[in-house]
Amino acid sequence: MRRIGQRMFSKKMNRDRAVVIGGGIAGKLAARVLSEFFQEVILIEKDKKNDHFTNRKGVPQGNQGHVLLKSGEEIIEELFPGIIQELSRNGAKKTDFAGDLLWSHHGTQKIRFDSNVFISQQSRPLLEWQIQQRLEKIHNINFRFDCKVQNLKFNTDEMNTIVIEDINGVVTDLLADLVIDASGAAALHNQWLRASGYGIPTKTEIKIDLFYASMVFKKIAHESINWHSLLAFPNPPEVERGGMISPIEGNRMLVTLIGYGTKEIPKNKDSFLEYAQTLNQPEMYEVIKNESPLSEEVQVYRFPALRRYHFENQRNFPTGLLVIGDAFCRVDPVFAQGMSLAAMEAKALREILMKGPKQAAVNKKLS
Numbered sequence: 246m247r248r249i250g251q252r253m254f255s256k257k258m259n260r261d262r263a264v265v266i267g268g269g270i271a272g273k274l275a276a277r278v279l280s281e282f283f284q285e286v287i288l289i290e291k292d293k294k295n296d297h298f299t300n301r302k303g304v305p306q307g308n309q310g311h312v313l314l315k316s317g318e319e320i321i322e323e324l325f326p327g328i329i330q331e332l333s334r335n336g337a338k339k340t341d342f343a344g345d346l347l348w349s350h351h352g353t354q355k356i357r358f359d360s361n362v363f364i365s366q367q368s369r370p371l372l373e374w375q376i377q378q379r380l381e382k383i384h385n386i387n388f389r390f391d392c393k394v395q396n397l398k399f400n401t402d403e404m405n406t407i408v409i410e411d412i413n414g415v416v417t418d419l420l421a422d423l424v425i426d427a428s429g430a431a432a433l434h435n436q437w438l439r440a441s442g443y444g445i446p447t448k449t450e451i452k453i454d455l456f457y458a459s460m461v462f463k464k465i466a467h468e469s470i471n472w473h474s475l476l477a478f479p480n481p482p483e484v485e486r487g488g489m490i491s492p493i494e495g496n497r498m499l500v501t502l503i504g505y506g507t508k509e510i511p512k513n514k515d516s517f518l519e520y521a522q523t524l525n526q527p528e529m530y531e532v533i534k535n536e537s538p539l540s541e542e543v544q545v546y547r548f549p550a551l552r553r554y555h556f557e558n559q560r561n562f563p564t565g566l567l568v569i570g571d572a573f574c575r576v577d578p579v580f581a582q583g584m585s586l587a588a589m590e591a592k593a594l595r596e597i598l599m600k601g602p603k604q605a606a607v608n609k610k611l612s
């Protein structure tokens with residue numbers, strides 16, 4: 246990331262306007278960092294603004310179990326001091342990563358102990374919403390919700406042009422010194438690089454045919470429960486199935502089933518329970534079998550392949566474009582690293598910008 250990032254600058258690059266495409270975790274964290282270095286940051290998101298912490302269409306994986314690892318949490322707290330406490334005030338649960346987790350891994354039950362490594366557990370929509378609240382307090386970040394980026398044109402005069410279309414079909418051009426592609430799985434940069442003659446970066450793709458299926462329960466009060474989270478880790482190809490139970494705000498529990506390479510995806514409560522019964526970790530089924538979910542709907546997400554683009558091999562690449570988050574690299578969700586990687590990328594971006602060209606005088610006309 247650092248090596249690639251350093252290539253995004255030309256010596257002449259001004260720091261008048263940065264545009265971030267996509268308002269997921271990666272885009273939001275990047276916008277926060279850019280606000281320290283650019284006069285204006287514009288974050289463009291095709292979804293409408295979320296006024297509460299509910300999931301949105303542009304992030305279909307948001308309904309599934311999302312654990313924020315400690316490394317990501319620490320960076321997010323550094324970028325937004327006090328945010329972990331704010332999450333907790335909104336119902337996130339602080340849990341001991343080793344003491345409060347019942348974790349079966351490769352056929353053995355991990356030993357539980359008080360590690361004093363506490364993590365904040367909440368739904369992904371709450372985390373995103375909380376970050377959004379903090380971004381809105383930063384004076385030089387502007388938002389364009391309900392706005393879809395249609396095109397990115399690489400100009401020769403150093404500024405790139407982003408073509409956006411709002412909800413009423415009005416198309417506008419925006420100029421930017423730096424454009425960040427944080428469009429997630431869509432990886433929009435590909436089509437623009439190809440259309441501009443730069444050629445698309447090579448990629449590594451590994452097919453895993455993974456699915457996630459989730460249901461939400463009110464807090465489960467089974468007599469056997471002396472833990473806050475449960476994790477039945479899959480180990481493909483021997484053990485293709487797994488699952489987890491995580492506490493989320495609203496005194497609820499998110500129950501997620503996982504499977505690699507299987508066609509038997511649970512789509513209703515009965516098949517959900519049947520699948521849970523097949524896991525190596527019997528506790529999972531035991532605690533949910535007599536519980537009523539808050540909704541009968543099973544949320545399913547399919548994840549066909551891991552993917553990483555190799556920009557480091559690209560000989561011909563425009564200045565003023567950086568690709569981050571899932572648009573750059575989609576790792577296996579089971580390892581819960583995606584949001585923390587996005588946070589580490591934001592941190593690396595900050596380091597690169599600190600070393601970059603000095604803040605230029607603001608004299609360029611921005612349209």
Ligand SMILES: Cc1cc2nc3c(=O)[nH]c(=O)nc-3n(C[C@H](O)[C@H](O)[C@H](O)COP(=O)(O)OP(=O)(O)OC[C@H]3O[C@@H](n4cnc5c(N)ncnc54)[C@H](O)[C@@H]3O)c2cc1C
Pocket residue numbers: 266267268269270271272289290291292302303304306309310311312313314392393394395427428429430431433457546548569570571572578579580581582583584585586587
């Ligand atoms: C099933 C599943 C479970 C996961 N579990 C975990 C976990 O436990 N822990 C963890 O750390 N990570 C997890 N992840 C990974 C995590 O969701 C992402 O890696 C992380 O959030 C970074 O995403 P992103 O911001 O790059 O992309 P996204 O969150 O996908 O956001 C992309 C944004 O771009 C917007 N967009 C797309 N096209 C346009 C356009 N043309 N114009 C404007 N906006 C556009 C979208 O609306 C969206 O808001 C999981 C992923 C999946 C699939």
